[in-house]
Amino acid sequence: MSFENHLLTFLIFFPLASALFIFVLPKSLESKVPLFALGLSLIEFIVSLLTLRSFDASSHLLQLVQRIPWIPSLGISFFIGIDGISLWLILLTTFLTPIVIFSSTIQHHIKSYMACFLILETAMIGTFVSLDLFLFYIFWELMLVPMYFIIGVWGSQNRIYATLKFFIYTLAGGVCMLLAILFLIYLHYDQFGTFSTSLLDFYSLSIPFDSHKILNPQTLLFLAFALAFLIKIPAVPFHTWLPDAHVEAPTGGSVILAGVLLKMGTYGFLRFAIPLFPQALSYCMPLLITLSLGGIIYGAFLALAQKDLKKLIAYSSISHMGLILLGLLVLNSYGLSGSVFQMLSHGLSTGALFLMVGMIYDRRHTKEIALLGGLTKTMPIFATFFLIITLASIALPSTNGFIGEFLILMGAFEKNPSYAVLGGTSVVLGAYYMLSMIQKVLFGPLRHEENKTLKDLCWKEMVSLIPIVFLIFWMGLYPKPFFQKMEKSLDYLASHYEHYDLGIYEKKQ
Amino acid sequence: MTAQIFNLSPILILIVTALFVLLLDALFPRGDKKLVFTLSLLGLLGSTVASFQLWQLDGLSLLSEAIRVDHFSLFFTLLSLAITFLTFLSAFPLMKENKVPAGEFSFFLLSCCAGMSLMAWSTDLITLFLSLEIMSVTAYILTGIERERLTSSEGALKYFLLGAFSTGFLLYGIALLYATVGSTQFSALANYAMTSKHSLPPLFYTGVGLLTVGLAFKIAVVPFHMWVPDVYEGAPTPITAFMATGIKAVSFAAFIRIFLIALLSLKANWTMILLCFAVGTMTVGNLAALVQTNIKRMLAYSSIAHAGYIFIAVCATTHQSFELSTSAILFYLIAYGLMTLGAFAIVTYASSLYSKHGQEKNMISDYAGFGLRFPLLGGAMIIFMLSFIGVPPTAGFMGKFYLFGSAIKSHLFWLAMVGILNSVISSYYYLRILVAFYMNKPKETEALTPLPLSLGVVIFIAALGTILIGLFPSKIFAIILKTVTPLL
Numbered sequence: 001m002s003f004e005n006h007l008l009t010f011l012i013f014f015p016l017a018s019a020l021f022i023f024v025l026p027k028s029l030e031s032k033v034p035l036f037a038l039g040l041s042l043i044e045f046i047v048s049l050l051t052l053r054s055f056d057a058s059s060h061l062l063q064l065v066q067r068i069p070w071i072p073s074l075g076i077s078f079f080i081g082i083d084g085i086s087l088w089l090i091l092l093t094t095f096l097t098p099i100v101i102f103s104s105t106i107q108h109h110i111k112s113y114m115a116c117f118l119i120l121e122t123a124m125i126g127t128f129v130s131l132d133l134f135l136f137y138i139f140w141e142l143m144l145v146p147m148y149f150i151i152g153v154w155g156s157q158n159r160i161y162a163t164l165k166f167f168i169y170t171l172a173g174g175v176c177m178l179l180a181i182l183f184l185i186y187l188h189y190d191q192f193g194t195f196s197t198s199l200l201d202f203y204s205l206s207i208p209f210d211s212h213k214i215l216n217p218q219t220l221l222f223l224a225f226a227l228a229f230l231i232k233i234p235a236v237p238f239h240t241w242l243p244d245a246h247v248e249a250p251t252g253g254s255v256i257l258a259g260v261l262l263k264m265g266t267y268g269f270l271r272f273a274i275p276l277f278p279q280a281l282s283y284c285m286p287l288l289i290t291l292s293l294g295g296i297i298y299g300a301f302l303a304l305a306q307k308d309l310k311k312l313i314a315y316s317s318i319s320h321m322g323l324i325l326l327g328l329l330v331l332n333s334y335g336l337s338g339s340v341f342q343m344l345s346h347g348l349s350t351g352a353l354f355l356m357v358g359m360i361y362d363r364r365h366t367k368e369i370a371l372l373g374g375l376t377k378t379m380p381i382f383a384t385f386f387l388i389i390t391l392a393s394i395a396l397p398s399t400n401g402f403i404g405e406f407l408i409l410m411g412a413f414e415k416n417p418s419y420a421v422l423g424g425t426s427v428v429l430g431a432y433y434m435l436s437m438i439q440k441v442l443f444g445p446l447r448h449e450e451n452k453t454l455k456d457l458c459w460k461e462m463v464s465l466i467p468i469v470f471l472i473f474w475m476g477l478y479p480k481p482f483f484q485k486m487e488k489s490l491d492y493l494a495s496h497y498e499h500y501d502l503g504i505y506e507k508k509q
Numbered sequence: 510m511t512a513q514i515f516n517l518s519p520i521l522i523l524i525v526t527a528l529f530v531l532l533l534d535a536l537f538p539r540g541d542k543k544l545v546f547t548l549s550l551l552g553l554l555g556s557t558v559a560s561f562q563l564w565q566l567d568g569l570s571l572l573s574e575a576i577r578v579d580h581f582s583l584f585f586t587l588l589s590l591a592i593t594f595l596t597f598l599s600a601f602p603l604m605k606e607n608k609v610p611a612g613e614f615s616f617f618l619l620s621c622c623a624g625m626s627l628m629a630w631s632t633d634l635i636t637l638f639l640s641l642e643i644m645s646v647t648a649y650i651l652t653g654i655e656r657e658r659l660t661s662s663e664g665a666l667k668y669f670l671l672g673a674f675s676t677g678f679l680l681y682g683i684a685l686l687y688a689t690v691g692s693t694q695f696s697a698l699a700n701y702a703m704t705s706k707h708s709l710p711p712l713f714y715t716g717v718g719l720l721t722v723g724l725a726f727k728i729a730v731v732p733f734h735m736w737v738p739d740v741y742e743g744a745p746t747p748i749t750a751f752m753a754t755g756i757k758a759v760s761f762a763a764f765i766r767i768f769l770i771a772l773l774s775l776k777a778n779w780t781m782i783l784l785c786f787a788v789g790t791m792t793v794g795n796l797a798a799l800v801q802t803n804i805k806r807m808l809a810y811s812s813i814a815h816a817g818y819i820f821i822a823v824c825a826t827t828h829q830s831f832e833l834s835t836s837a838i839l840f841y842l843i844a845y846g847l848m849t850l851g852a853f854a855i856v857t858y859a860s861s862l863y864s865k866h867g868q869e870k871n872m873i874s875d876y877a878g879f880g881l882r883f884p885l886l887g888g889a890m891i892i893f894m895l896s897f898i899g900v901p902p903t904a905g906f907m908g909k910f911y912l913f914g915s916a917i918k919s920h921l922f923w924l925a926m927v928g929i930l931n932s933v934i935s936s937y938y939y940l941r942i943l944v945a946f947y948m949n950k951p952k953e954t955e956a957l958t959p960l961p962l963s964l965g966v967v968i969f970i971a972a973l974g975t976i977l978i979g980l981f982p983s984k985i986f987a988i989i990l991k992t993v994t995p996l997l
Contacts, residue, residue: 070983071981071982071983072983073983073986073987073990109881137901138901138902138906141900141901141906142900142901142902144900145891145895145900148940148943149947152943152944152947152948153947153948159948160944160948163944163948164937164940164941164944167936167940168933168936168937168940171898171900171932171933171936172930172933175899175929175932175933176929178910178913178929179913179917179922179925179926179929182910182913182914182917182925183917183922185914186914186917186918
């Protein structure tokens with residue numbers, strides 16, 4: 001019991017402690033740093049699996065809660081806990097981090113590289129479990145710092161431009177959210193006479209709303225939160241930082257960026273923007289739906305035109321994240337569960353795609369599609385993996401992508417058939433750009449001399465891909481265990497988002 | 510009499526120490542510089558102990574209401590002492606290498622500290638003027654104390670000319686106020702403003718306006734900021750840090766005593782001007798900092814911008830939100846002091862590494878790869894820069910949290926929005942320093958002098974303080990709240 005109370009705190013601070021440990025390792029052990037980092041992140045992963053065991057799927061309430069007063073004068077506390085939504089995102093984080101560390105091919109400043117990823121893991125888990133807005137903001141911003149260095153120090157040619165753009169875009173969204181949080185704090189003070197930053201207290205606020213005026217408090221607050229999240233997702237037109245960041249980031253950075261960081265935006269909608277401001281949400285719904293549909297179609301068209309592998313996947317991410325956003329916004333249980341499921345499967349398949357692009361890049365030192373071709377002949381194992389993951393990404397039945405996209409489109413259809421039609425274009429176009437990319441990269445004749453001598457995947461690279469492929473099929477063929485854990489929370493959100501009020505779960509004796 | 514001396518002891522100890530080290534250096538010109546240094550630190554320590562002794566007292570007016578000893582005064586005395594202490598440590602390498610004359614340097618720095626303390630204690634325009642002059646004159650000299658370097662003298666001259674001009678404004682303002690009110694005490698001003706609300710003569714407003722100009726010059730509010738970049742660039746780096754933190758802080762103390770306490774009832778009449786100060790100072794400071802290539806000039810403009818953030822809370826001060834806004838100011842001064850002293854200490858070391866033939870090299874491009882070569886210093890610089898931007902969990906973040914919070918509390922949403930946008934703009938140039946530190950290719954390595962211990966101590970204290978205050982602000986904030994609550 002007492003361990004369960006501290007489980008999430010452990011998950012937050014263990015990576016941070018690991019990072020510090022790696023920093024203070026003596027020079028003589030420098031060559032062992034990747035091994036240490038891998039071991040520590042695997043411990044983190046195994047411990048995080050305990051959350052599955054302790055989690056009671058029959059309740060939508062917050063579980064594994066811990067609350068320690070921190071800045072009492074402002075009612076700020078270290079308040080963490082999970083429900084069915086955040087549970088899987090934590091596991092996604094702890095699952096991808098060891099893979100990224102294991103597959104790293106970085107040559108210089110390895111210590112700092114590993115430490116950055118571990119600090120990043122702390123910030124990501126912290127973001128997903130925070131139930132105090134102040135705490136949430138701290139982790140949200142903290143996450144920027146290691147990513148800034150990952151892109152800026154270990155990135156490719158144009159890395160400084162990309163990392164500054166990434167930082168400033170996300171910061172701009174974040175500080176708007178900070179203002180909104182401050183406003184909520186004082187609103188709470190006015191209404192209840194005490195300071196609090198707890199999310200549960202904010203759920204019970206009545207935030208003034210007036211549908212006749214555009215500039216009413218609730219709408220403005222909603223827009224401030226939404227801006228932070230839309231930039232993170234990223235939704236068109238706030239997306240321009242993403243292709244730059246992806247192209248310049250080292251492989252590991254891209255994997256975590258696409259795999260986990262983007263999900264913080266959609267998670268933010270689920271946890272904060274939708275339940276806190278339901279009236280403003282319905283007021284702004286046309287705008288948000290337009291942004292999400294626009295993102296789906298625009299991202300897909302841009303992906304069609306890309307010549308660079310990483311850029312193509314980056315734009316496909318924008319399109320897929322648009323679909324996930326659409327699934328959230330329709331606010332029925334199909335759409336929501338499809339969205340959360342798709343968050344996981346997009347994290348896995350896109351993460352794996354970036355890993356594989358990194359593998360090509362290590363061999364061929366290019367990401368240009370035109371310079372590749374016929375790789376099935378020289379790298380058959382690579383080609384097999386690449387094909388499987390691409391098919392998962394375009395949502396072939398029996399892979400995880402299919403389940404998520406199908407549910408989202410079903411939810412969208414239930415709300416308004418035209419959403420489903422427009423959203424469905426992402427599937428069609430996705431198949432088109434992904435398959436033509438596959439054709440150009442894997443099949444056809446070996447036109448370039450350099451491609452004839454490429455080595456196939458080594459065992460290490462296969463080991464880093466096999467777990468992902470395993471999960472892709474598991475989630476595609478037998479998704480029930482995944483849905484089982486999340487469905488109570490999502491059903492509650494779908495039915496109660498207008499009067500959302502989460503309690504804290506008490507374990508039955 | 511003895512009681513009065515006891516009550517004045519923090520300042521007296523400083524002055525006595527200052528005179529003593531000056532004499533000591535004059536009598537033994539070839540003596541050990543370490544002795545002067547140690548004695549000065551002991552003086553600061555004695556003054557700190559005396560201030561803590563006085564902390565027990567509740568507010569107490571002395572010398573026929575010319576000065577007042579209360580928690581607010583002592584808070585700024587302690588802040589000045591701490592800043593002076595860290596400045597001494599940062600400047601110790603300069604003294605050791607005989608770049609600055611140790612005796613004079615210590616004398617002026619200690620006197621300046623005494624002036625600064627006195628400024629926070631003043632409750633009379635005459636005391637205010639005297640303390641401001643003690644502080645300014647010593648600061649002019651300290652700016653130019655590195656006689657070998659041309660920019661140092663240039664900065665001192667500029668500072669002196671413009672400073673003397675602004676003091677003229679201040680003095681004229683005092684004269685006009687005396688002419689209308691018939692007294693120079695703050696309490697008399699307050700009474701005057703309160704009782705004759707609707708018929709205040711124009712002369713009074715003119716006096717207040719001129720007084721504002723004089724203080725705004727010291728705080729470096731736009732449009733009275735022109736001297737800052739040149740002076741900050743020219744001054745020896747530890748003195749730059751000292752001016753950016755200490756002088757700015759106590760000028761805010763005087764500003765609070767006059768405008769936010771004594772003349773708070775008038776504030777509605779000139780809110781517009783304050784708003785312009787806030788927006789202009791933030792925006793001009795940040796935009797100008799964007800294009801700087803010299804790190805000292807960049808930090809100079811950034812210090813202007815930070816004064817602008819503090820002005821957000823000044824604008825937000827009303828009778829209802831007095832405690833919250835003023836404590837936000839005091840908190841931010843501590844946070845800003847720590848990070849600025851730390852950042853300048855790193856610059857001090859780095860420029861001593863790269864400088865040749867007495868010329869300071871402070872181009873940002875000179876710092877390429879610095880963080881990779883010195884991992885600990887680099888880590889400290891990351892903390893300071895993130896704190897400047899306002900990324901949690903640092904003191905700078907908590908400071909901005911309180912500042913913007915006070916604006917929201919007073920319903921100045923758009924002002925908070927401007928502040929937020931400015932933070933985003935500022936992130937670009939702070940990050941550029943980190944880009945140079947970590948992401949640019951280092952130039953050829955030269956022989957390295959190791960980090961002097963005293964500088965290391967400053968950087969360590971500043972970095973640790975920045976993080977600790979960022980993580981656990983409650984205690985300090987509670988003390989500050991207690992400090993400002995009895996003021997109104």
